[in-house]
Amino acid sequence: MTDPGGSSLTLLQFKGFNFPTFDPVALENLETFEFRDDDVLISAFPKAGTHWLWEIARMLVAGNAELPVLEKDDFMIEFNPSKEYFNSMPSPRILNTHVLYRHLPGLHNRKCKIIYVTRDPRDVAVSFYNHHRKLTSYYHYDGTWDNYFELFINGNVDYGCCLDHMRDWEDVIAAHPELNILVTSYEDLQEGAAIRDITFQNP
Numbered sequence: 240m241t242d243p244g245g246s247s248l249t250l251l252q253f254k255g256f257n258f259p260t261f262d263p264v265a266l267e268n269l270e271t272f273e274f275r276d277d278d279v280l281i282s283a284f285p286k287a288g289t290h291w292l293w294e295i296a297r298m299l300v301a302g303n304a305e306l307p308v309l310e311k312d313d314f315m316i317e318f319n320p321s322k323e324y325f326n327s328m329p330s331p332r333i334l335n336t337h338v339l340y341r342h343l344p345g346l347h348n349r350k351c352k353i354i355y356v357t358r359d360p361r362d363v364a365v366s367f368y369n370h371h372r373k374l375t376s377y378y379h380y381d382g383t384w385d386n387y388f389e390l391f392i393n394g395n396v397d398y399g400c401c402l403d404h405m406r407d408w409e410d411v412i413a414a415h416p417e418l419n420i421l422v423t424s425y426e427d428l429q430e431g432a433a434i435r436d437i438t439f440q441n442p
Contacts, residue, residue: 281334285363288428315337364401371396
């Protein structure tokens, strides 16, 4: 993607959707990913608090704040191409993703606990800009904030438009009341109010 100033943001288009330059094998695996009924899936648009909530969920499930250091990306289903790795994980698995519900057909008949995180899109935009500028090995982006904002607001970044992402999950919740989905926000997590709600999602 090229911004109005001519700076390019390197992305991978896969089946009409923008991704970082992840392993295409991992993206192909999305359609056949095997969820378990006791999985906990953290979902959000990038920079909305996925990593923070993933760590909180790990602590709640373990009942312990002192946990071994793990890499969130290893539990990110569109990033890790190893089916064997996911299949070998003990239950309950604390998984995370930025993709949409329609990318995960394996969720449809499962009782997984899903926690969807929102954040003020203005803060997401600033954080995502810094993310794209920092990870030069992935994105090769050196544009200005003003030019980047044009990419962001038009959905020409990885995972598309932030507002569309939130609306898509809102539509899923309305259409599938049987799904076990808790919606929380980055702002509520900061205030601590959401932690009590997340506890009820604890298997």
